Amino acid sequence: MNADLIKDVRRNNPLIHHLTNQVVMNFTANGLLAFGGAPVMAKAEKEAAEMASAADGVLINIGTLTPEELPAMIRAGISANRKGIPVVLDPVGVAATDFRKDAVKQLTDEIQFTAIKGNAGELAHLVSTPWEARGVDSVGDGDANEVVQSVAETFQTSAIITGKTDFIYTDGNLYTNDSGHPLLGKITGAGCLLGSIITAxxxxxxxxxxxxxxxVSFYGHAAEFAAQQHNVTGPGSFSPMFIDALSLDPAQLQERKI
Amino acid sequence: MNADLIKDVRRNNPLIHHLTNQVVMNFTANGLLAFGGAPVMAKAEKEAAEMASAADGVLINIGTLTPEELPAMIRAGISANRKGIPVVLDPVGVAATDFRKDAVKQLTDEIQFTAIKGNAGELAHLVSTPWEARGVDSVGDGDANEVVQSVAETFQTSAIITGKTDFIYTDGNLYTNDSGHPLLGKITGAGCLLGSIITAxxxxxxxxxxxxxxxVSFYGHAAEFAAQQHNVTGPGSFSPMFIDALSLDPAQLQERKI
Amino acid sequence: MNADLIKDVRRNNPLIHHLTNQVVMNFTANGLLAFGGAPVMAKAEKEAAEMASAADGVLINIGTLTPEELPAMIRAGISANRKGIPVVLDPVGVAATDFRKDAVKQLTDEIQFTAIKGNAGELAHLVSTPWEARGVDSVGDGDANEVVQSVAETFQTSAIITGKTDFIYTDGNLYTNDSGHPLLGKITGAGCLLGSIITAxxxxxxxxxxxxxxxVSFYGHAAEFAAQQHNVTGPGSFSPMFIDALSLDPAQLQERKI
Structure with missing residues (x-):
């Protein structure tokens, strides 16, 4: 983890334009604010390009996609490509339905993503590797390191598979990360908010x-930190402490006490 | 309350497909996750049937319904009927507008619901019994036991009226439940999340x-448990503790201390 | 602050119809419930007028506006004008895109607003005063007192600019408010929820x-109160305590301890 990079992000307070799912909008906005970014969320096609052109990064998450929102996503992504700002794809539940498969095909055809992140089942689907999924969750087991490399090479992007161990493939190299906590899997939107932090x-x-x-390292350490606060007794009380932890400095997270 | 049934649900980790309102999506997803289910939320017509066919249950809640979402609800419900999985209706605010009345008429015409749940005013409206409502809240008083039986018989379903006392009518019998806490009435989506737990x-x-x-019994006991935790000082702090309580075993709820 | 006015609101439990953005719906509903109002949120054009005609006030917030939602907002606002109930506009991010500018133009052409509230950049834009904005945030500095008066006179309404100091212009007079806390700027939807409280x-x-x-005074004092509770360690833990504080009496807020 590069603590100076986090300081830089906080100094810049990057404006991240989100085209994300309705379930996690509030949690994502609060998490990014705590981390040090500035969220904007808009989904009308008419303003997508203009909003993206004013931003420092764009996150596209298809969790509750409708046909009306897809053109807005494409316009925002193209606008980000033109401006040269990062644009990140979170293909939530892509393997679940043909509608999502087609949408992700269109998105990856039209937009050059800076990074694609998801769980193992989602990224496996992108490169036609069999994987067991269920709804929007990945439940299978397989060679995540091969999948992440394959996604990165196929889409000429950085790729991140999140899970107990995170796999990151970028610039021809594979990295892993083991920070994190099981409570992240018990709250909705943990992966979605990470997409926002990655974009920032x-x-x-x-x-x-x-x-x-x-x-990914900071995010996992923040979860570990939050999970061991004395007033955390389950996923409900974990969530606000996790938001708090996202606002701390890496050094504070290691002290393990607010 | 059948503690083994809750164990079974948690072991199965049922995937519940939600077509629900935007106000409560995050709270519902987190509550169902805590309880032991797996939420998926999607509202595009194009994927509604496919998503429902992969699920273990479907919840339809019209709280922020739009005309675009209704066909998705109908498709998901029909798909659930075909697969033989439970499909539950929460007719939020049905008495408030003609648009909602017509929508619920279509839904009940096309889908055989396993259960219909709502407050007294909502269920009274379904069987044309006068009741005082206001916005999406029921404020009147009347013979809830007659209403719940009438709904069950009219729609050939189980029916649940929630309130200070819950009325449940199923298989020709009426039951009541008195667990619960007034703070449930001070947070948004308490009834909506219960719909999700019922489906699970x-x-x-x-x-x-x-x-x-x-x-309904477990839900009410979880609320009672949460309300008496020392750090609960109002509806805002009640909410995360309630989510925590939903993850506990029935025996733990009776000990009244996490 | 008029403590009796708050008592009146709580006794009336006003039904406030919200046409608001998806990011803040849950937080707004919970905040208004805690304060003593009754939220209803609906955005279908087909029911907008009918829902508004049953309400005690209407709040219109364009934070995640789509073209489909604009006619519903206009119908709800016209319905509120006909009934003579307050209708409040929060022109979130109006300066960010042409789509929002056009939408606010239509809204202010068709609806006589009781109040228009926003940050300095948003209100400056409404009267064509240059101001530095960024996404949906106002970052510039200028003569807020002139802007607030100009908005009030141009739209024949009360006007409120929120910020470190709040500026209120109504009935030909300018007022200011200094209650508040920096943590309000670290959570999403603080301004949006204030719009709901103002409408109530x-x-x-x-x-x-x-x-x-x-x-505005009560809202700021509630934030100050929440911020100094011992278990508040950042924006995540501030949020539920702030909801709790909104349910208190003004006298309790001054005692500074729940």
Whole structure:
């Protein structure tokens, strides 16, 4: 983890334009605010390009996609590509329905993503590797390291598979991260908010490797920190403490006490 | 309350497909996750049937319904009927507008609901019994036991009226439940999340009576438990503790201390 | 602050119809419930007028506006004008895109707003005063007192600019409010929820000056109260305590301890 990169992000307070799912909008906005970014969320096609062109990064998450929202996503992504700002894809539940498969095909055809992140089942689907999924969750087991490399090479992007161990493939190299906590799997939107934090870190302009490893490592440490606060007794009380932890400095997270 | 039924639900980790309102999506997802289910939320017509066919239960809640979402609800419900999984209706605010009345008429015409749940005013409206409502809240007083039986018989379903006392009518019998806490009435989505928990319990395959009574009884006890934690000082701090309580075992709820 | 006005609002439990953004719906509903109002949120054009005609006030917030939602907002606002209930506009991020500019133009052309509230950049835009904005946030500095008066006179309404100091212009007079806490700027939807509280206070029928000053003053004091509770360690833990504080009496807020 590169603590200076987090300081840079917080100094820049990057404006991240989200086209994300309705379940996690509030949690994502609060998490990014705590981390040090500035969220904007808009989904009308008419303003997608203009909003993206004013932003420092764009996150596209298809969790509750409708046909009306897809053109807005495409316009925002193209606008981000033109401006040269990072644009990140979270293909939530892509393997669940044909509608999502087709949508992700269109998105990856039209937009050059800076990073694609998801669980193992979602990324496996993108490269036609069999994997057991269920709804929007990945439940199978397989060679995540091969999948993440394959996604990165197929879409000429950085790729991140999140899970107990996170797999990151960027610039021809594979990295792993083991920070994190099981409570992240008991709250909705933990993966979605990470997509937002990743986008914010990528906007720092540092090397993708530094940005991605810092984002996933910090995120996991914040979860570990939050989980061991004395007033956390389950996923409900974990959630606000996790938001608090996202606002701390890496050094504070290691002290393990607010 | 049948503690084994809750264990069964948690072991099965049922995937519940929600077509629900935007106000409560996050709270519902977190509550169902804590309880032991797996939420998926999607509202595009194009994927509604496919998503429902992969699920263990479907919840339809019209709280922020739009005309675009209604066909998705109908498709998901029909798909659930075909697969033989439970499908539950929460007719939020049905008495408030003609749009909602017409929508519920279509839904009940096209879908055989396993259960219909709501407050007294909502269920009274379904069987044309006068009742005082206001916005999406029921404020009147009347013969809830007659209304719940009438709804059950009219729609050939189980029916649940929630309130200070819950009324449950299923398989020709009326039951009541008195667990609960006034703070449930001070947070948004308490009834909506209960719909999700009911759907999860119905997916257990146990008798409807057991599933419904277990769901409402456990839910109320979890609220009582949460309300008396020392750090709960109002509806805001109640909410995360309630989510925590939903993850506990029935025996733990009786000990009254996490 | 007029403590009796807050008592009146709580006794009336006003039904406030929200056409608001998806990011803040849950937080707004819970905040208004805690304060003593009754939220309803609906956005279908087909029911907008009918829902508004049953309400005690209407709040229109364009934070995640889509073209489909605009006609519903207009119908709800016209319905509120006909019934003579307050209707409040929160032009979130209006300066960010042409789509929002056009939408606000239509809204202010068709609806006579009782109050227009926003940050300095948003209100400056409404009267074509240059101001630095970024996404949906106002970051510039300028003569807020001139802007607030200009908005009030241009749209024949009360106007409120929120910020470190709040500026309120109503009935030809300028007022300021200094209660508040920096943590309000670290959670999403703090301004949006204030719009809801303002609408509730305006529904009391008291003088606009009393309603507006009471709303902003109480809101800020509640934030100050919440921020100093011992278990608040950041924006995540602040949020539920702030909801709790909104349910307190003004006298309790001054004692500074729940």
């Amino acid at each position: 870190c990528l906007s720092s302009g540092d090397a993708a490797k530094d940005s991605l490893l810092t984002a | 319990c119905l997916s257990s395959g146990d008798a409807a009576k057991d599933s419904l009574l277990t769901a | 206070c305006l529904s009391s029928g008291d003088a606009a000056k009393d309603s507006l000053l009471t709303a």
